[in-house]
Amino acid sequence: MLAELRLSEFGSITGELDFHPGFNVLVGETGTGKSLLLSSILFLKGEKVGVVSEGSFVEAVFTDSEEETTLRREVKRGRSRYFFNGMRVPASKVKEFLEPKVVFQSQRLAVELLKPSYQLKVLDTVSDSLALLEEYQRLYRDYREKLSRLEAAQKELQARERELDLLKFQVQELEEALPLLEQEEELLNLKISVSKAQELKELREEALYRLYTAENSAFEQIGSVLSKFESIGLFPEIAERLSNIYYELESVISQIERELEPPDTDFTLDEIEERLYQIERLKRKYGNTLQDIKSFLETAKERLARLENLDFEIEELQSSLEAVKGELKEAALKLSEARKKGARELERKVLKAFKELGLEEATFSVELTPEEEFQPYGREKVTFLFSGNPKLPPAPLSVSISGGELSRLLLILLSITSLPGATVVFDEIDAGMSGKILRKVAEKLKEIASKQQVVAVSHSPQVVAAADRVFKLEKLKGGRVSVRELTGREIEEELAVMISGKLTSGALQAARDLIKHWEERWDTVDTPQSQP
Numbered sequence: 001m002l003a004e005l006r007l008s009e010f011g012s013i014t015g016e017l018d019f020h021p022g023f024n025v026l027v028g029e030t031g032t033g034k035s036l037l038l039s040s041i042l043f044l045k046g047e048k049v050g051v052v053s054e055g056s057f058v059e060a061v062f063t064d065s066e067e068e069t070t071l072r073r074e075v076k077r078g079r080s081r082y083f084f085n086g087m088r089v090p091a092s093k094v095k096e097f098l099e100p101k102v103v104f105q106s107q108r109l110a111v112e113l114l115k116p117s118y119q120l121k122v123l124d125t126v127s128d129s130l131a132l133l134e135e136y137q138r139l140y141r142d143y144r145e146k147l148s149r150l151e152a153a154q155k156e157l158q159a160r161e162r163e164l165d166l167l168k169f170q171v172q173e174l175e176e177a178l179p180l181l182e183q184e185e186e187l188l189n190l191k192i193s194v195s196k197a198q199e200l201k202e203l204r205e206e207a208l209y210r211l212y213t214a215e216n217s218a219f220e221q222i223g224s225v226l227s228k229f230e231s232i233g234l235f236p237e238i239a240e241r242l243s244n245i246y247y248e249l250e251s252v253i254s255q256i257e258r259e260l261e262p263p264d265t266d267f268t269l270d271e272i273e274e275r276l277y278q279i280e281r282l283k284r285k286y287g288n289t290l291q292d293i294k295s296f297l298e299t300a301k302e303r304l305a306r307l308e309n310l311d312f313e314i315e316e317l318q319s320s321l322e323a324v325k326g327e328l329k330e331a332a333l334k335l336s337e338a339r340k341k342g343a344r345e346l347e348r349k350v351l352k353a354f355k356e357l358g359l360e361e362a363t364f365s366v367e368l369t370p371e372e373e374f375q376p377y378g379r380e381k382v383t384f385l386f387s388g389n390p391k392l393p394p395a396p397l398s399v400s401i402s403g404g405e406l407s408r409l410l411l412i413l414l415s416i417t418s419l420p421g422a423t424v425v426f427d428e429i430d431a432g433m434s435g436k437i438l439r440k441v442a443e444k445l446k447e448i449a450s451k452q453q454v455v456a457v458s459h460s461p462q463v464v465a466a467a468d469r470v471f472k473l474e475k476l477k478g479g480r481v482s483v484r485e486l487t488g489r490e491i492e493e494e495l496a497v498m499i500s501g502k503l504t505s506g507a508l509q510a511a512r513d514l515i516k517h518w519e520e521r522w523d524t525v526d527t528p529q530s531q532p
Contacts, residue, residue: 001453002041002102002423003068004061007483010040011051013473015483020469023449026457027464027494028473033481034457035427037473038104044073045098046082046091054078062101064421071097104425105410114397114410120382123366125417126349127342129335133378136331140374143324150317157310167304170286174297177282181290184279191272204260212253219253222246332379339368339380346416353412357444358437359405363387365394404432411444418451426456430463442466446518461498465514470494491515 005017013033026034036051040058043049057074071094072083082094124130212219226246229239287293306313343366350364369381385394386401386409394400401409407429414424430441442462448454449468458464470486472494486494495511496503 001063002060002455003063004059005040006059007037007040007057009053009056010043010049010058011036012479012481013037013040013483014480017471017483018469018485019453019455021453022468023446023466024453024455024469024471025464025467026455026471026473027459027486027498029475032473032475034473037483038425038427038455038457041098041102041425042104044071044094045102046073046095062097069097100422102423102425103419104427105407105429114384114406116382117377119384120377122413122417123339123342123346123382126346127338129338129342132331132335132338136328136335136378137376139324139328139331140376143321143328143374146317146321146324150314150321153310153314153317156307157314164304164307167300167307170300171297171304174282174286174293174300177278178294178297181279181282181293184276184290187272187276187279191276200260204256207256207260208253211249211256219246219249222249328374332374335378336368336380339378339382343368349416350409350412353415353444354408356440357408357412358440359388359408361388361390362405363390363394364409408441411441411448415444415447418448420452423453423455424448426454426458428457428459430458430460433460438462442518459498461495461511461514464491464498465495465511466518 059072062069226242286296365385367383387394439462446466492511496507500507
């Protein structure tokens with residue numbers, strides 16, 4: 001519920017209001033800014049209000065059980081800034097929070113409560129079909145998900161042959177090429193060997209000749225010198241070093257013989273380069289590395305398997321869709337039957353209340369128009385029809401109802417149902433009404449406030465006397481306006497002036513009698529102590 005509202009330099013208004021969870025009324029002379037004060041909540045929602053200036057701010061505190069949320073919009077350096085629990089946030093964050101929390105209604109504002117979605121919510125509440133709607137919507141979501149999958153599979157089926165041919169070609173090409181791809185490093189080394197084969201042959205022959213096979217080769221001469229040092233027996237260190245050189249050279253000669261041997265391959269250089277070219281072509285098509293190409297192959301094989309089994313998948317989806325469609329039809333039928341009964345009950349309640357509110361000749365009916373296809377809300381469209389003249393047929397509210405009639409209908413609907421968690425704001429909804437009708441309007445407002453918080457601007461003593469909390473706006477010097485809560489004696493005096501135009505003992509007694517009437521009438525009604 002809306003617990004607190006603080007305003008500073010909002011037009012001419014500066015003040016703080018602590019609201020009651022039930023019925024709150026704003027009073028004051030014409031021109032003090034009662035409607036302007038209510039528009040401060042619209043300002044919080046992000047709407048443009050021409051009365052703000054540098055330093056203006058509006059702050060609201062909402063309570064939900066024991067949780068408290070503070071919202072604030074202020075004007076600084078010519079720009080608006082928004083805060084959510086003290087943290088600066090985008091305007092959308094505050095608006096998103098407020099949208100379901102506060103519902104405005106007046107004879108001058110757009111009718112938020114009578115959108116088609118609200119009419120449906122009213123009917124389902126009266127029909128006690130919210131559980132049926134929840135089950136229908138669960139099945140509807142399942143139905144739409146399966147239908148979407150089936151349509152996607154059918155589209156795939158239409159283009160399947162072309163994709164199948166491509167996938168089969170890719171899988172075959174890669175499976176045949178994998179052995180070649182795995183030889184890339186070996187082929188690169190072989191290319192080097194084959195391209196330098198003649199050069200290596202010449203180098204091998206020359207190296208072996210000079211080091212080993214020639215007369216007076218390096219190997220022979222080192223061996224001869226080593227023998228002389230060993231026979232003398234002197235200079236053992238030199239002899240050891242020569243021995244090491246001799247055996248190291250022998251090892252080098254063996255390595256030359258082994259590694260400079262021409263490559264044992266039947267591939268020509270052109271054939272090796274052609275294979276490497278094929279590998280590079282595959283890498284450009286399927287991936288930069290062997291691992292990338294293998295991953296591509298696995299994905300292609302999985303996709304190929306799915307497409308080859310697509311007919312079976314579509315059959316399964318069609319069977320599953322038909323099953324859930326049958327359940328959905330049954331749920332839609334149950335929901336429709338409940339709504340038909342609820343429509344008659346709603347018509348009965350509204351027509352009865354019309355007589356209480358001076359609309360004896362008005363007619364009201366609920367039209368249920370069947371839908372060909374399943375919809376998120378059911379299989380019928382709901383439209384409230386009204387006529388204030390018995391000679392005219394009922395028509396949709398948007399073209400058939402006046403502001404005063406609409407205000408009374410809204411009071412009736414809100415007294416029958418409620419908007420969980422919302423604060424309902426009425427801006428002079430009782431304007432133009434008088435006498436017995438005003439008392440009935442006050443009763444409806446009080447009835448609504450027993451289920452959810454109500455904030456109303458009113459000039460009617462019958463309405464003010466029914467309030468749980470009364471706030472008065474008063475003009476000060478310099479055109480400024482203050483807001484304060486009235487207490488018991490002050491409420492009596494305010495009512496007395498509203499009743500007779502001046503403060504007299506007779507008017508005071510009439511005010512006390514009016515307050516007593518409401519106390520006696522509602523002392524058994526539990527006004528909610530908190531509203532979510």
